[in-house]
Amino acid sequence: MLSPTETLPWITFYLGITLLIIGSLGVVFGPKASKEPIIRIINLTAANNGIALIFLSYNYTLAVLTILSVNAMFDILVFRVIIRLEEMEALY
Amino acid sequence: MALNDTVVPALVPQIFINFYPIAIVVAIVVAVIGFTGLVLEKNDFQKILIVQIPILAMYMIVSAVGTDLAEALILPGMVVSLAELLAVSEILISREITRREKEGEPLRVLNFEYExxxxxxxxxxxxxxxxxxxxxxxxxxxxxxxxxxxxxxxxxxxxxxxxxxxxxxxxxxxxxxxxxxxxxxxxxxxxxxxxxxxxxxxxxxxxxxxxxxxxxxxxxxxxxxxxxxx
Incomplete structure (x- = not known):
């Protein structure tokens, strides 16, 4: 039986946990992650979407909206730093 | 469960109470993964990216409470972490610039040509x-x-x-x-x-x-x- 108060939070919660653990493992131990920061940022997006799904299962509307927008601003800021450090050849 | 009638207020639904131990255990596991990466990594800029993983674990521990209080605590945490990132990245950039100036190396500037x-x-x-x-x-x-x-x-x-x-x-x-x-x-x-x-x-x-x-x-x-x- 599919019920909006029992089944759907259950699905989103466990999906979010899976995405969070896989994403954090990818950020830390992922292939080529220690050489290329962009791969790390992409893996971080998976973990961030996992936590957004967990917030969704707890009915935190504002938290879901805020973490999605904060994720986008995070990417803008980090890419700016990558470009500046790459100009000075100081990234690695 | 003993948690039901003593600690947790009656307005929290039963499903969130069932989620609570799982959420705490998963958050601790994620935090351990994140701190392991922080210990292994040597580059300062890469550390900024890995620090986001313990921050996510912190959000998860707070959100496990399951009431509006959790949301009220999470929202400023996110915005403050963004401001923190802005400050730390500025420090990284200006540190590199001062190091270059001290060694007398010229700053290389890439020109993005686009139409x-x-x-x-x-x-x-x-x-x-x-x-x-x-x-x-x-x-x-x-x-x-x-x-x-x-x-x-x-x-x-x-x-x-x-x-x-x-x-x-x-x-x-x-x-x-x-x-x-x-x-x-x-x-x-x-x-x-x-x-x-x-x-x-x-x-x-x-x-x-x-x-x-x-x-x-x-x-x-x-x-x-x-x-x-x-």
């Missing part, structure tokens, strides 16, 4: 998106409204043609942001000193926080513009 795409939608859609999101943000008010309006200003500053406004204008806007913050504080003060004027206090703090958050997000746009249009 602007001539499309109708790029000229007309950006101001409309900005105006719509600012108006919607003003209707929402408060923290979320500030974020929505600020995102609109950010889009305009990043992508739009900023003809009408000079840099001095945006610096004055930053001053207004400080004044709005004072209004927010005064609103909170009135709540405690004179609770009978609660409506004035509500409007002062609500209006103050929307102006402050929106203009702070606009500052990010100014930063990006000065960066790329040198």
């Amino acid at each position: 602007p795409i001539n499309m109708e939608v790029l000229k007309t859609a950006i101001p409309v998106t900005c105006i719509v999101s600012v108006i919607y943000g003003v209707i929402l008010t408060g923290f979320t409204g500030g974020a929505v309006a600020g995102a609109g200003i950010l889009i305009y500053l990043f992508a739009g043609r900023t003809k009408g406004f000079s840099n001095e204008f945006w610096e004055e806007m930053a001053g207004i942001s400080g004044v709005a913050w004072v209004f927010w504080l005064l609103g909170f003060l009135i709540y405690f000193i004179a609770p009978q004027y609660w409506l004035v206090a509500l409007f002062m703090s609500g209006g103050g926080i929307i102006i402050k958050v929106a203009l702070k997000l606009g500052l990010l746009g100014i930063l990006g513009r000065e960066e790329y249009n040198r």
Whole structure:
């Protein structure tokens, strides 16, 4: 039986946990992650979407909206730093 | 379960109480993974990226409470972590610059050569998106409204043609942001000193926080513009 108060939070919660653990493992131990920061940022997006799904299962509307927008601003800021450090050849 | 009638208030649904031990265990596992990576990594910039994983674990521990209090604690945490990232990245960049100046190495500057795409939608859609999101943000008010309006200003500053406004204008806007913050504080003060004027206090703090958050997000746009249009 599919019920909006029992089944759907259950699905989103466990999906979010899976995405969070896989994403954090990818950020830390992922292939080529220690050489290329962009791969790390992409893996971080998976973990961030996992936590957004967990917030969704707890009915935190504002938290879901805020973490999605904060994720986008995070990417803008980090890419700016990558470009500046790459100009000075100081990234690695 | 013993948790049900003693610690947890009755308004938390049973499913969130069932989630609680799982959420705490998973958050601890994620935090251990994140700190392991932090120990293994040597590069400072890569550490900034890995630090986000313990932050996510912290969000998860707070959200396991399952009430509105958790949401109220999570929202400022996210915005503060963004400001923290901004400050730490500025420190990293300026440290590299001072190191170069001390060693006498010339700063290499990459020139991005590009041809602007001539499309109708790029000229007309950006101001409309900005105006719509600012108006919607003003209707929402408060923290979320500030974020929505600020995102609109950010889009305009990043992508739009900023003809009408000079840099001095945006610096004055930053001053207004400080004044709005004072209004927010005064609103909170009135709540405690004179609770009978609660409506004035509500409007002062609500209006103050929307102006402050929106203009702070606009500052990010100014930063990006000065960066790329040198």
